[in-house]
Amino acid sequence: xxxxxxxxxxxxxxxxxxxxxxxxxxxxxxxxxxxxxxxxxxxxxxxxxxxxxxxxxxxxxxxxxxxxxxxxxxxxxxxxxxxxxxxxxxxxxxxxxxxxxxxxxxxxxxxxxxxxxxxxxxxxxxxxxxxxxxxxxxxxxxxxxxxxxxxxxxxxxxxxxxxxxxxxxxxxxxxxxxxxxxxxxxxxxxxxxxxxxxxxxxxxxxxxxxxxxxxxxxxxxxxxxxxxxxxxxxxxxxxxxxxxxxxxxxxxxxxxxxxxxxxxxxxxxxxxxxxxxxxxxxxxxxxxxxxxxxxxxxxxxxxxxxxxxxxxxxxxxxxxxxxxxxxxxxxxxxxxxxxxxxxxxxxxxxxxxxxxxxxxxxxxxxxxxxxxxxxxxxxxxxxxxxxxxxxxxxxxxxxxxxxxxxxxxxxxxxxxxxxxxxxxxxxxxxxxxxxxxxxxxxxxxxxxxxxxxxxxxxxxxxxxxxxxxxxxxxxxxxxxxxxxxxxxxxxxxxxxxxxxxxxxxxxxxxxxxxxxxxxxxxxxxxxxxxxxxxxxxxxxxxxxxxxxxxxxxxxxxxxxxxxxxxxxxxxxxxxxxxxxxxxxxxxxxxxxxxxxxxxxxxxxxxxxx
Amino acid sequence: xxxxxxxxxxxxxxxxxxxxxxxxxxxxxxxxxxxxxxxxxxxxxxxxxxxxxxxxxxxxxxxxxxxxxxxxxxxxxxxxxxxx
Numbered sequence: 303x304x305x306x307x308x309x310x311x312x313x314x315x316x317x318x319x320x321x322x323x324x325x326x327x328x329x330x331x332x333x334x335x336x337x338x339x340x341x342x343x344x345x346x347x348x349x350x351x352x353x354x355x356x357x358x359x360x361x362x363x364x365x366x367x368x369x370x371x372x373x374x375x376x377x378x379x380x381x382x383x384x385x386x387x388x389x390x391x392x393x394x395x396x397x398x399x400x401x402x403x404x405x406x407x408x409x410x411x412x413x414x415x416x417x418x419x420x421x422x423x424x425x426x427x428x429x430x431x432x433x434x435x436x437x438x439x440x441x442x443x444x445x446x447x448x449x450x451x452x453x454x455x456x457x458x459x460x461x462x463x464x465x466x467x468x469x470x471x472x473x474x475x476x477x478x479x480x481x482x483x484x485x486x487x488x489x490x491x492x493x494x495x496x497x498x499x500x501x502x503x504x505x506x507x508x509x510x511x512x513x514x515x516x517x518x519x520x521x522x523x524x525x526x527x528x529x530x531x532x533x534x535x536x537x538x539x540x541x542x543x544x545x546x547x548x549x550x551x552x553x554x555x556x557x558x559x560x561x562x563x564x565x566x567x568x569x570x571x572x573x574x575x576x577x578x579x580x581x582x583x584x585x586x587x588x589x590x591x592x593x594x595x596x597x598x599x600x601x602x603x604x605x606x607x608x609x610x611x612x613x614x615x616x617x618x619x620x621x622x623x624x625x626x627x628x629x630x631x632x633x634x635x636x637x638x639x640x641x642x643x644x645x646x647x648x649x650x651x652x653x654x655x656x657x658x659x660x661x662x663x664x665x666x667x668x669x670x671x672x673x674x675x676x677x678x679x680x681x682x683x684x685x686x687x688x689x690x691x692x693x694x695x696x697x698x699x700x701x702x703x704x705x706x707x708x709x710x711x712x713x714x715x716x717x718x719x720x721x722x723x724x725x726x727x728x729x730x731x732x733x734x735x736x737x738x739x740x741x742x743x744x745x746x747x748x749x750x751x752x753x754x755x756x757x758x759x760x761x762x763x764x765x766x767x768x769x770x771x772x773x774x775x776x777x778x779x780x781x782x783x784x785x786x787x788x789x790x791x792x793x794x795x796x797x798x799x800x801x802x803x804x805x806x807x808x809x810x811x812x813x814x815x816x817x818x819x820x821x822x823x824x825x826x827x828x829x830x831x832x833x834x835x836x837x838x839x840x841x842x843x844x845x846x847x848x849x850x851x852x853x854x855x856x857x858x859x860x861x862x863x864x865x866x867x868x869x870x871x872x873x874x875x876x877x878x879x880x881x882x883x884x885x886x887x888x889x890x891x892x893x894x895x896x897x898x899x900x901x902x903x904x905x906x907x908x909x910x911x
Numbered sequence: 912x913x914x915x916x917x918x919x920x921x922x923x924x925x926x927x928x929x930x931x932x933x934x935x936x937x938x939x940x941x942x943x944x945x946x947x948x949x950x951x952x953x954x955x956x957x958x959x960x961x962x963x964x965x966x967x968x969x970x971x972x973x974x975x976x977x978x979x980x981x982x983x984x985x986x987x988x989x990x991x992x993x994x995x
Contacts, residue, residue: 819942819946823949823976823979826975826978827971827972888938891934892942900978900981906978909974
């Protein structure tokens, strides 16, 4: 209800404001242009994501201190903590950094946002900023028309900055004109009551504008023309910091567990800092005053003093929170867990495994989205691996060990066959759906080349699902004939199991291999083995039937099940090929060399026959 | 000279036109080099190994390496031919 009324109410209030005051219209237009500039700036930096930016992020976040510094520098450069947060979530999701480093980046990003206040208070108000905006917009727009991804990105950055400056110019002009018509300071409220009221206004303004940065710039502009008091300005700044966590929490509702944990950390950090600031507002103001005096800032230069407050307030928060970061991580990991329950078509409530790496916030960054998809495909394969292994009544740990195959097949997983359907519902169906949904959404922001790769990822996922379905078919007779009194049929089904063990071991190796020679040879080896193991092709079935060693019924089952085993192998090989190609740049260049076999391959197959 | 022609001439002179193919050729040459080294290693191991299950595996591996080398050389020759 509230959600439905929120937007129309805001629009009505704005429309009324525009009707009664032309100056208000100018200020609001300034804010709108500023926010649009932030969006365009973010778009520009996104063009560089997946490349240099991510490499730097990986290299500079090995511990809490480094990641805090990284968060500070990148936010200061990009002037957007939201973009840094999105990148952090994507890296958390991809498993490239741990939650503790992610929190470090958020600490740093929070301090980084204060550079905006300093720039605005120290530079933006003194210089005719619109003079810089115009050339930036012209150069920026020309560059956005270029084909080169980097030039286009640079164009967006310049255009974004141009709009930011233009927005600030309009806000300034609007407030200055406003000053002659109405004095907003008459609405100033002093004392603790005033503090709480203006914190509330700060929260509301930030929730509406979706940016604490914009609120603080607006506050500094209003403060510079004396439209608000210094004390109320401080309260608005605290409010903006609380407001930004609300937008982050709302934004994280649709994200995965990493996004939720990071938003949780952001929320706890900002709320704790805000509460401390409210309680200790008087001593903090005294300290800020002393710092201002030490820096030689005039007593009546409230805008720069507000920038000092903003920085002190945020640095104080980080200093207070750093010793508790370990506990914060533990708390978040304990209380924010992946949602894992759905109701099946039969109305039964079962827990299902959700995705680990897919996050809607990275959809606009093709490279990051692609990496998340590859990771998730590997996750789906891990689940499928478990189902296939248990479906063959084998133990996963034995397959992944160096235990001789003869011993692996003797060590059964259970006495009763597992229910593959339930496993499928729990570990494959929902996850597969999420992968397909994410890839479809990601496609809209991708270039033609990336879409081709995305198509391969979809194929790899389909291969995994098909392999699981084939295992279900194979399982039925496997259990029957492995306990049959006929030694020949029993031996054939044992052979199927042995061949699949070898295949699964080889694929596990390929998925972790880095060296292209190993990948090429291993893939070739399992392809060759799969062809040679085809019982119809190698004449094994004919021999058994001709010599009356198995019944006709057994022969039919063996023929079908051998085909299922062969299909499992083919699907898993195809999946391994795609993952190897997509995860390894060296192998990616050799794409068709890896996937296509020459005519001599059949000679190799027939040689051993 | 028009800008388009100038850009074309420069990319031609710098050999940037078939950049992807150049990259692929380079990657195949690198792979062939590694495969040749692997072949030598396996041949050496095979020569010093008594005939058993392991030597059979080594012989199979050698066969695959030979096959991959042949496949790589064929593809390289095809890329060279396409260039001409």
